Amino acid sequence: MKYKLTDTAIKAAKTKPDGKPAKHTDGGGLYLFVMQSGKYWRYDYTHEAKRKTLALGVYPDINLKTAREKHQEARELLARGIDPSEYKQQAKAEQIAITENTFEAIALEWLVKMKPTWKSDHADKLMSRFVNDVFPWLGNQPIATIEPPDILKCLRRVEERGAVETAHRIKQTIGQVFRYAVGTGRAQRDQTTDLKGALPAYRGKSFSAIIEPLQVGQLMRDIQGYAGHLETRIALQLSAYLFQRPNEICAMEWAEIDVDKAVWSIPANKMKMGQAHLVPLPKQCLDLLAEIKPLTGHRRYVFPSMTDSTKPMSNNTVRQALRRMGYDNATMTAHGFRAMARTLLDEALEVNPIYIEQQLAHAVKDANGTAYNRTKHLKQRIAMMQQWADYLDTLRAGAQVIPFKAKAG
Numbered sequence: 001m002k003y004k005l006t007d008t009a010i011k012a013a014k015t016k017p018d019g020k021p022a023k024h025t026d027g028g029g030l031y032l033f034v035m036q037s038g039k040y041w042r043y044d045y046t047h048e049a050k051r052k053t054l055a056l057g058v059y060p061d062i063n064l065k066t067a068r069e070k071h072q073e074a075r076e077l078l079a080r081g082i083d084p085s086e087y088k089q090q091a092k093a094e095q096i097a098i099t100e101n102t103f104e105a106i107a108l109e110w111l112v113k114m115k116p117t118w119k120s121d122h123a124d125k126l127m128s129r130f131v132n133d134v135f136p137w138l139g140n141q142p143i144a145t146i147e148p149p150d151i152l153k154c155l156r157r158v159e160e161r162g163a164v165e166t167a168h169r170i171k172q173t174i175g176q177v178f179r180y181a182v183g184t185g186r187a188q189r190d191q192t193t194d195l196k197g198a199l200p201a202y203r204g205k206s207f208s209a210i211i212e213p214l215q216v217g218q219l220m221r222d223i224q225g226y227a228g229h230l231e232t233r234i235a236l237q238l239s240a241y242l243f244q245r246p247n248e249i250c251a252m253e254w255a256e257i258d259v260d261k262a263v264w265s266i267p268a269n270k271m272k273m274g275q276a277h278l279v280p281l282p283k284q285c286l287d288l289l290a291e292i293k294p295l296t297g298h299r300r301y302v303f304p305s306m307t308d309s310t311k312p313m314s315n316n317t318v319r320q321a322l323r324r325m326g327y328d329n330a331t332m333t334a335h336g337f338r339a340m341a342r343t344l345l346d347e348a349l350e351v352n353p354i355y356i357e358q359q360l361a362h363a364v365k366d367a368n369g370t371a372y373n374r375t376k377h378l379k380q381r382i383a384m385m386q387q388w389a390d391y392l393d394t395l396r397a398g399a400q401v402i403p404f405k406a407k408a409g
Contacts, residue, residue, distance in 0.1 A: 003027045007064055013039060030071040032059065041067040043074055047083045054084045101186045103146060103177065104130075104139035110180045117350060129170050133158050138174075143181050148194040159199060167199055168211065172347050201331060208329065209336030211343040217395030219332065222325045224396065230295060231303050231313065232321050234288050239318060239334060241285050241389045243341035243360065245272065246319075246334040251312040252302040254293075262286060262382075277361045278375065280382040282389035345388060355380050 005026040013024045013034050024032040029044045041056035056062060056070045074084035107130055115123040130139075137154045138146060151174055158167040174192055181187035196214045210216055220240060226233040239249050248266055256265050264279040271277050281289075289302070296304055303313035318334040338360060345351045359381050 001028050003030075003068060005032065005064060010039070010059060010064055026064075026068070026071075028071065028075065030056075030067065032067075041070070043071050043084070045074070045078055045084065047078060052083070052085055054088065101142050101144065101181075102140055103143045104135050106143050106181050106184075106186060107134075107139075107177045110177050113180075114350065126173055129166070129173065133166075133170055134174065143178070143187050146191060148191050148198075151191060152195055152198050155195075155199060164200055169347065171195060171199065172213075176348075208331055208333050209339035209343070210327075210332050211340055213344065213348060213395055216340060216344065216392070217398060219327070220392055220396035221398075222327075226321065226325065228321060228324065229306070230292060232317055234292050235303050235313060235318055236321055237288055238285060239337045240340070240392060241282060241288075242279055242385075243338045243388075244277075244279060245338070245361075246315040250303055250315055250318070253300055254297060254302055255300075257281075257289060257302070259286060259289070271361060273361060275361070278378065279359070280378070280385040282386040284389045284393065341388060344391070345384065349387060349391060351384050351387070352380070355384050359384065 003026045005024060009024070010032060013032055014022065015034050015036055016022045019036060021033060021035045023042075024034060026032065031042055031044070033040045033042045039059040041059060041062055043054040043056055045052055045054065054074055056067050056074075059067075062070070077084045077087055111123055111126060111130075134154060137157075138150060141150070151171070154174075155167045155171055158170060171192055175190050178187055178190040178192060182189060193214065196212065201210075210219055223233065223236045223240065226236060235249055238252075239246065242249065242264070244266075248270060251270060252264065256267070258265065259281075262281045262283075264281055266277040266279065268274050268276045292302065296302055299309055301309075301312045303317075305311040305313055306317075315334060319329075322332055322334065323329075342356055342360060345356045346353055355377055358376055
């Protein structure tokens with residue numbers, strides 16, 4: 001094809017003498033459309049017996065050479081039976097979709113939706129972590145293109161400054177964003193699930209605990225398959241489901257259990273804070289108590305000592321059982337079930353922290369300064385305990401790790 005325009009002619013091109021737009025043809029349907037507002041590249045063509053015009057850009061942003069290249073690309077599409085205008089619109093839509101579906105855009109959308117369900121400073125804490133540790137490296141990437149190694153590189157930067165716990169928490173939050181993206185049709189899967197064991201285990205300041213959901217699932221499977229005494233296995237399971245202090249679990253008495261109301265009433269003299277405590281019993285715990293009742297139901301304690309049935313099981317029994325299953329003291333402790341529940345109820349299930357602290361029997365005061373009482377928020381705590389037990393069962397079954405939509409309170 002022999003083109004007609006030159007750079008000199010384009011610079012000199014004007015509207016018609018009466019000020020109306022003028023077409024300065026270059027050949028093959030390509031022309032410079034000159035208006036008083038500027039000079040515009042256009043391509044007239046026919047597709048499926050319809051006359052159409054494709055805008056190729058504005059001069060001088062698009063010079064003569066570039067305009068001809070765009071023109072040639074459009075002609076090649078047309079030769080393949082593709083409408084250049086529709087192709088351009090589709091490409092633009094895809095680009096917009098990519099921009100709107102970046103990790104940062106979806107993370108911010110998720111934060112806005114979830115913020116009303118969190119305590120006041122939780123969203124600020126998450127945003128700070130995103131801004132400082134995630135967005136600079138993952139923020140501009142379309143979420144569907146992010147792979148596990150990309151996430152790990154991001155987490156390594158946090159780990160290398162000695163903030164291992166923060167790295168674990170950031171990983172969990174990134175996973176929540178991915179699961180939100182999956183649910184809204186903008187990602188195929190949660191890429192953080194492939195990072196099991198990629199970060200060093202976090203060693204708590206006091207009691208070691210497993211807080212990674214997939215590792216919790218393995219722990220629950222190991223407990224279910226525990227080959228020792230039935231009493232020990234059920235003590236381990238109730239430790240996970242109920243997350244009370246080890247001495248409280250081991251000293252559980254049948255007289256304290258109300259099966260009809262599904263509640264365990266711990267008297268004040270057994271509690272660290274010296275206040276009576278109510279523990280809602282999810283259906284899984286009722287089933288476990290029914291399982292062990294034929295064995296110890298005639299005794300005072302649900303878990304009597306192996307050597308003296310008039311005394312409760314030793315706290316050391318649960319600890320030694322964990323050791324036999326391969327969990328050393330630096331990985332998981334009997335007391336660690338409390339940290340496990342506190343972390344995942346907050347970060348994975350996003351339960352109101354007040355309900356969590358109350359169920360842990362910590363010294364919680366409300367906005368009016370009123371101290372904890374055992375019936376405070378009981379309805380919400382009942383829902384939370386069932387939600388937690390169901391979540392543990394989901395992890396144990398090895399299903400995809402996603403937080404339940406149903407929330408306690």
